[in-house]
Amino acid sequence: MKLFSCLLIALRWPRRVLGISKLSAFEFLKAIHPDLSNNQLLDLLREQNKDLDEILAEHHRQLACERDLTRVLRNLDVGYRIIKRIGDANRCVNWADLVIAIGGDGTFLLASKLITNNEKPMFGINPHPGTSNGFTMPMESSADIGRIFEKLRTGDYSLLMRSRIRTIMTGEGLYRQPFHVHEKSRTRGERRIDALMRSTQRKIADALQPRQRILPWLALNEVFMAEFFASRPITLTIQADNEETFTTKSSGICVCTGSGSRSWFRTMNLQTVETVQTLAAMATGKQLDEKETDELLQKYHNNLLFPPEALRMAYMIYEMYRSSRCPKSIPERQMCHKVKIKSRGFDAGLVLDGCVSLPFNDGSTATFDIRPEYSLKNIILP
Incomplete structure (x- = not known):
């Protein structure tokens, strides 16, 4: 991983820090049941056979980290805000000199x-x-937050400019309120007349909106496109850089950055010990032992990764349908600087970093590119 060294002057001492904190499972439960006391919430968790000790331990660890961070910032005379709701945090980003995510990878x-x-x-x-x-994604430990800010003060850190993907979409429904995948709602239990009325109102609203949109969210990890029903394949037309366009049917497609090449992209491409040994035996007539297989697998999996700051992306067609009529030259996986994808989906979505999602149905297109100005300035401590 290539790191860009920097002097203290490159990152002035922060006067205002915004902490974006994860909502613990217990806090989330309190938010959806505001009328229940803490004891009633605990009884509810017991009824659901939840791991009560782990839920409370996670909650207390999260609160302890927030308290330690505020104590350190207060002692350093640094202005701060700790926000748990993304809608509130959105208004504070311009105010802050430094943003700290308090939580795991998702946060x-x-x-x-x-x-x-x-x-x-x-x-x-x-x-x-x-x-x-x-x-x-390198995350600092909450064990000694004071040490983190001492390193920032002395300039003992590096900057990594992590590439991010910009998405330009054309189609309908581009300005609807985006949703999280787990909040995807259906019309189950809804009267047909109500569903038709809501669909008509949405179509009228979509007709009044522009049919092209540069999405305001930059994907740090990946963008995934597929049908919401996992059992239903999607047909996509793909053009990478200025190469010839091709059409394929699959379970979806993942477009990732160098940061994302270490996550879902890598998982999609993982091979098993049995597969490698079978292929090696068929190709060479030799049965690989456990050590040889592990070395070959490690080499293959490492070859999937590319630097987080690379100004290029990779796409992976997930579970591509191959038939006798399907051209064998269609690349399942490819590196590129730009890719354009057109959907023939029925109830499909485009999901950025596993959270923000928009409709991606028949006729919609999405164009992805990477430029230096889209990068995320990530502080790396030794």
Whole structure:
């Protein structure tokens, strides 16, 4: 991983710090049941057979980290705001000199969506070490927050300009309120007349909106396009850079950055020990032992990764349907600087970094590119 060295003057001592904190599972439960007391909430968790000890431990670790951060900032005479709701944080980003994500990988990704330029620095503090989902974003430990700011004060850090993907979409429904994937609602239980009325109202509203939009969210990790029903394939037309356009049917497509190449993109491409040994035996007639197989797998998986600051992206067609009529030359995976994708989806979505989602149905197109000005300034401490 290439790091860009910097002097203290490159990052002035922050006078205003914005902390974007994860909402713990217990706080989320309180938010959706505001009329219940803490004891009643605990009884509810017991009824649901939840791991009560782990939920409370996570909650207390999160609160302890927030308290430690505010104590350090107060002692340093640095202005601060600790925000738990993204809608509130959105109004505070311009105010802050430094943004800190307090949580895991998901919190870091959500917080990065609020920074729309390559000038505002950001880093993450993880109150729950060992609970990362595999997204290899370096997170600082909450064990000694004072040490973190001492390193910032002395200039003992580096900057990594992590590339991000800009998305330009054409189609309908581009200005609807985006939703989280787990909040995707259906018309189950809704009267047909009500569903038709709501659909008509939405179509009228869409007709009055522009049919092209530069999305305000830059993808730090990846953009994924597919049908919301996992069992339904999607047909997509793809053009990478200035190459020939091709059409394919699959379970979806993932377009990722160098940061994202260490996450879902890598998982999509993982191979098993059994597959490697079978292919090697068929190709060479030799049965690889465990050590040889591990070395070959490690080499293959490392080859999937590329630098987080690289000004290029990779796409991966997920579970591509191949038939006798399908051209064998269609690349399942490819590096590129720009890619354009047209949807023939029925109830499809475009999802940025696993959170923000918009409709991506028949006729909609999305164009992705990477430029230096889209990068995220990520502080890296030794």
